[in-house]
Amino acid sequence: MGGGVDGRGDARRRRHRLQRGDAYRRGADAVRAVDEAGPAERRELLRGVGRPADAGVGRLGREGRRLLAEAAHAAGRSDAEALHDFRVALRRLRALLGAADVGRLERRALRGLLRATNAARDAQMELAWLARAARAPLLRRARLDLRPDPPRGVFPRFRALHRDILESLGEGGRVRKAAARSAFAKLAGRLRRLRKRESSRALHRARVAAKSLRYRLELVGPVEGLPSVGLLRSLQKALGEVHDRDVLLVDLGRWRAPGALVARARAERALSLRRARLLCSRDALRKRARRAA
Structure with missing residues (x-):
């Protein structure tokens, strides 16, 4: 009798691992597609990521996949709002993981990425303020002094987190x-x-x-x-x-x-x-x- 119970438990665990693997692959495919698409295609893909039609994927997973795709989209842009949008997506991912009480290590890693981009975000804010103030000499000096671009390793580190975040979102937690x-x-x-x-x-x-x-x-x-x-x-x-x-x-x-x-x-x-x-x-x-x- 005990062996039968253990066997059923093993089967459930194997099933759960397979489901998590499927959820990861679907999420990774969605993130990769957004990351590699052109601007118009990205907009269309972002509208599709996280729709309730994703059979077998709970709200937690859908929202997480949508935010991962948004962050990947922002990481591939070079416009003035790209870093802001990237940071917002990371903060929302942290909030999502925290509200579901999953992904403690991933939350810590996301916080590290946010801290790594603080200086670039502040630099962008200061340069924009000086430009509005129309102070050309000071703006030239600030451009030499400040670093408005995030450290080179930030976006690769974020992409390396994709799998761990998607697996955490597949652990069955709920908000x-x-x-x-x-x-x-x-x-x-x-x-x-x-x-x-x-x-x-x-x-x-x-x-x-x-x-x-x-x-x-x-x-x-x-x-x-x-x-x-x-x-x-x-x-x-x-x-x-x-x-x-x-x-x-x-x-x-x-x-x-x-x-x-x-x-x-x-x-x-x-x-x-x-x-x-x-x-x-x-x-x-x-x-x-x-x-x-």
Whole structure:
């Protein structure tokens, strides 16, 4: 009798491995097709990746395959928004894996890729700001000093993760509302610290926590007692503008920029910080953050 049970268990495990292998191959084919296609074909393929018609593939796998394809698409582009789109897809992949509580090692690897592209993202932001400010001499100096392209190994490292991510998504996990609640508890803690000290680091960490909660809520839908996606998006935007000006002000000082330019960056930072404070005072965040304490 015991041998029969073990035999059935072995058969189930073999079946599960085969299903995971099939899911991986389908996902890898979809990602490869998007990676190798031309612009028009890519758009059509991206519309198809992750449709409910993918028989036998759960929502988790469909969404993961769609995000992998989007990241691969962005990695092959050279336009101004390519790095931004690549980073958004990676962050959403991390949120998806975290909300399903799978792929711990893959989440860590994705975080490493995001950190590796931070400097390039900041450089692109600074160069765009200086171009809008029409400061040609300073813009020329910044172009010599900053590196707006991500490190060469980032995209190959991402492609090497495809298989592991797809296998993690095939492990049978599901997106849980509890993941959104735990993300809100983290945001509540960050907001409490902000009330004590508004350091650049504390503001940035609150922004990251708001973004993480927003992505998880977009996956699971509204959760009673948690703030709306719209409120979180506004808070994330305001705190992001504060962070961008903090980064910019450091380099403006290093480049000995004209006082008027520094004053402009400081005024923009102050305006964004005031907007962030107003959003943090909204009942949806203030009262619920106290309850989460």
